[in-house]
Amino acid sequence: xxxxxxxxxxxxxxxxxxxxxxxxxxxxxxxxxxxxxxxxxxxxxxxxxxxxxxxxxxxxxxxxxxxxxxxxxxxxxxxxxxxxxxxxxxxxxxxxxxxxxxxxxxxxxxxxxxxxxxx
Amino acid sequence: xxxxxxxxxxxxxxxxxxxxxxxxxxxxxxxxxxxxxxxxxxxxxxxxxxxxxxxxxxxxxxxxxxxxxxxxxxxxxxxxxxxxxxxxxxxxxxxxxxxxxxxxxxxxxxxxxxx
Numbered sequence: 001x002x003x004x005x006x007x008x009x010x011x012x013x014x015x016x017x018x019x020x021x022x023x024x025x026x027x028x029x030x031x032x033x034x035x036x037x038x039x040x041x042x043x044x045x046x047x048x049x050x051x052x053x054x055x056x057x058x059x060x061x062x063x064x065x066x067x068x069x070x071x072x073x074x075x076x077x078x079x080x081x082x083x084x085x086x087x088x089x090x091x092x093x094x095x096x097x098x099x100x101x102x103x104x105x106x107x108x109x110x111x112x113x114x115x116x117x118x119x
Numbered sequence: 120x121x122x123x124x125x126x127x128x129x130x131x132x133x134x135x136x137x138x139x140x141x142x143x144x145x146x147x148x149x150x151x152x153x154x155x156x157x158x159x160x161x162x163x164x165x166x167x168x169x170x171x172x173x174x175x176x177x178x179x180x181x182x183x184x185x186x187x188x189x190x191x192x193x194x195x196x197x198x199x200x201x202x203x204x205x206x207x208x209x210x211x212x213x214x215x216x217x218x219x220x221x222x223x224x225x226x227x228x229x230x231x232x233x234x
Contacts, residue, residue: 033219043207045225052220091162095219103217106175109162 002027002096004110012116013082020067021077021113023092032096034075035107036066039089048090051075079115087117122146123226125210131232132200140195140229142210151193152211152223153185162209168193169216200233207231 003026013019025034036048051059051066059066067076079086089112098105123144132138144151153165167175168187182204184196193210207230211223 031219033221035222037225043209043228043230045209045211047222047224050220050222095221097219104219104221105216106164106167107223111161 002029002094002108004092004094004108006090006092006110006113008113009111010114010116012118013079015084015117015119016081018078018080019082019115021079021090021092021115023075023077023110025073025075025092025094027094027096029096032094033104034066034068035093035095036064036075036077037091037093038086039091039112041088045091049077082117084117084119087115089114122224123210123212125208125226125229127229128227129230129232131234132197133234134200134202136200137196137198139197140208140210140231142193142195142212142226144191144193144210144212144224144226146212146224148212148214148224149190150213150216150221151187151190152213152216153193153195154209154211156207156209156228158206166195167216174216197231200231202233205231205233 005024032053034051038046049061049064051068063080065078091112092110093107095104126141150169155163164177165179166185186194207228209228210226213221213223
């Protein structure tokens with residue numbers, strides 16, 4: 001079974017500081033993809049960053065980077081130089097192959113972390 | 120970014136009404152999804168269409184009926200809903216759900232209230 005765990009219901013950060021949002025995952029498939037999404041209060045889910053299980057380097061996308069520790073099965077999102085507009089819910093998600101097959105299926109989402117950026 | 124659009128953005132309906140949610144994607148994708156997001160609950164996948172074939176029905180009650188006439192359009196037909204069906208309904212699209220790197224792009228959602 002695939003599982004994503006986000007243990008931080010809420011996080012606070014000062015503007016311009018960096019913040020790390022935790023995500024751990026569980027799968028028996030050695031080939032999987034990890035995703036982070038941002039959901040502002042407006043509701044739309046915005047794709048931020050992707051990390052593949054075979055990628056040698058941590059993914060980066062502007063101020064977002066993924067601290068990928070495969071042995072620990074963690075894929076933490078690091079947001080540098082936080083901005084007020086970063087205040088939102090953040091979801092970690094994973095895709096792995098279903099039932100030992102060759103094709104990948106649905107995304108499994110975590111519970112989310114609410115990030116609040118203080119001025 | 121208007122890659123995935125959803126209408127209406129807000130909907131209030133009685134339990135005896137019939138309504139439909141519409142989703143349209145302009146990204147040339149082949150897969151489309153319906154998710155339900157209730158307050159204080161994780162995102163729930165409802166239906167998936169890949170290349171117009173339904174590949175997932177996540178034990179969704181029959182009062183929700185999806186329709187995917189082509190790769191660009193997805194509908195969710197609603198009838199005799201319950202108050203607990205009040206939620207944010209999100210549509211998403213992606214290139215091909217069978218691929219590991221496949222990234223889903225979401226619409227703005229329809230906030231549904233059932234009275």
